[in-house]
Amino acid sequence: MTAFWDVLAATAILLGALLALTAAIGIVRFPDTLSRMHAAAKPQVVGMVLVLAGAVIRLRGNVxxxxxxxxxVFTLLTAPVIAHVVGRVAYREQRGRDGLEMVGDLERRDRT
Structure with missing residues (x-):
């Protein structure tokens, strides 16, 4: 039975590392901030949770x-907030560069 738990832990750690690797490649390869934000938020957090789950399985019974x-838990709570703030800043910065002179929905909500 110990071999089963070791294989499960190794599989979770390897899958998590693979997801973190794909997130890192996406951050480097994607062209704009919003695409990079998606690559940084989704697979990287899931990859880290898988690595942590594998470590918990491997260290079962430890303090x-x-x-x-x-x-x-703290990563799952803070990652969406950070991605939201980065997305808002990127939206505001790109709007001026793209020549969009119209006032966006985000700015209208900030004034009220």
Missing amino acids: DIWMLVLVG
């Missing part, structure tokens, strides 16, 4: 598991 759980 350090709760620290890994806290890292995963």
